[in-house]
Amino acid sequence: MSISPVNCPNTDCYWSAHGIPDKYTEARAWHLAAHRAEEHGELLTAEQVAYATRAGHTLPNCARTAAAVAAAPEPIPARWDRTVILPEHPNGDLDGQTIVCCITDDGTKRPIGLFLDDEHREALGLLLVDPNGEDEEHATLLAEVQRLKTELAQAQEDIAFTERNTLPELRRTVEHHQDGKKRWRDRAQKAEARVAELEAERHTTNEALSDAAQQLRANSDRITELEAELTKYVGKEPTIAEEMEYLSGCLNAVRDLCDATEKQATRWEHPLPVPEWVETVRAATDGVRPDDPNDNRHRILVDGKGNGWISVCSDEGTEWVVPIQPAAHVEQDVRDVADETGSLREIGRCW
Known part of the structure; x- marks a missing residue:
């Protein structure tokens, strides 16, 4: 936008008006006419007076129009x-x-x-x-x-x-x-919208936290229930001797069943054939299983006193074992161990 000063045409007058854009020609002309009417006694035209009235400008006290001068008495x-x-x-x-x-x-x-x-x-x-x-x-x-x-x-x-x-x-x-003011009003509206959005997010977050709190309470109740269940067993585990005694009782019951089945078959004058499973089951209770020449694992055995043994080698038909205890270092014959403890049964194998 072009803005140039409005200057008085009189060379000895230094009056000027600033800040009026060049495109507002009527406003620029009025300010110059008002100055000349007030300072130089120049008459205003009817058009200038009409513009001043329309634009809300105040007429100079000494200003007169040409028509007014003509109508005034001499x-x-x-x-x-x-x-x-x-x-x-x-x-x-x-x-x-x-x-x-x-x-x-x-x-x-x-x-x-x-x-x-x-x-x-x-x-x-x-x-x-x-x-x-x-x-x-x-x-x-x-x-x-x-x-x-x-x-x-x-x-x-x-x-x-x-x-x-x-x-x-x-x-x-x-x-x-x-x-x-309009910019601040727009910012306020955006801020209000953001506050509403954050309140909605807070509502959603509160619901999620409430669900999480309920789940946490449920988990806590479940943990308490499991801990109460655990107290039934903690500190009450059977010892190895007790477990071996229980297992020995189970094996003895199986042997007794095998003996009773065999006796039932042979008690008649003309004995019946003993079922094949009897011998197989009796051998299984003694820990006897067919040897696999390709199985190089060491056998793990338990004697009649509940002590563990591990097979270390076989030499000319003799299998040598050592106790599983850390201080074990003397090899013994499996038959000697069985004679000393009453039995020696295999319970597994390892490398």
Whole structure:
């Protein structure tokens, strides 16, 4: 946007207006016309007055249009004849006005009267009482009147300057603040939307935490239940001797069954054939199993006292075993161990 200053065409006048874009030609023309009407006494056109009225501008106090000048009555030149008739004079005005007697200065010498009310009479003051007075008080009053007129003119000029230069800036400032309010309003709306979104997320999170807490309580109850179940068994495990005694009792029951089956078959005068499974089961209870020449694992055995043994080697038909205890280092014949402990049964194999 192009913005150039508006300057007075008079070379001896340094007035200028700033901040009005070039495209606003009417506004630029009005500010220049208002300045020239106030400072240089130039008449305003009817179009300029119409624009000022439409735009809300204040007309300069001294500004007059050409039409108004044309319609105004022609002034009558006159001079004061040093006569003043006050209201209290027998020939004074009945309405209480002061009559200043004058004589026309157009060659006709006609007497005319200038009627002054109390305000104008007070303003003229001693000049009406003592037209020829040259005292110090009279001079002081005239100087004060002149000073007040000068201050009034300066104040009017300052007001006009402020209207020409400050109002556009104020409008731009107001527009800027309005734009700022709109931006803050948009930010507030976005913030409110974000708060609503976070509240929804918090609600979802609270539900998830509630479910997790319920599951945690259920797990805790299950752990308590399992710990109570575990106390039934912890510290109550049977010893190896007790387990071996239990297993020996089971094996003895199986042997007894095999013996009873064999006796039942042979008790008759003409014995019946003993079932084949009897011998197989009896051999299994003694830990006897067919040897596999390809099985190189060491046999693990348990004697009649519950002690563990492990096979280490075989030499010329003799199998040598050692106790499983850490201090074991002396090899013994499996038959000797069986004779000493009462039995020796295989329970597994290892490498």
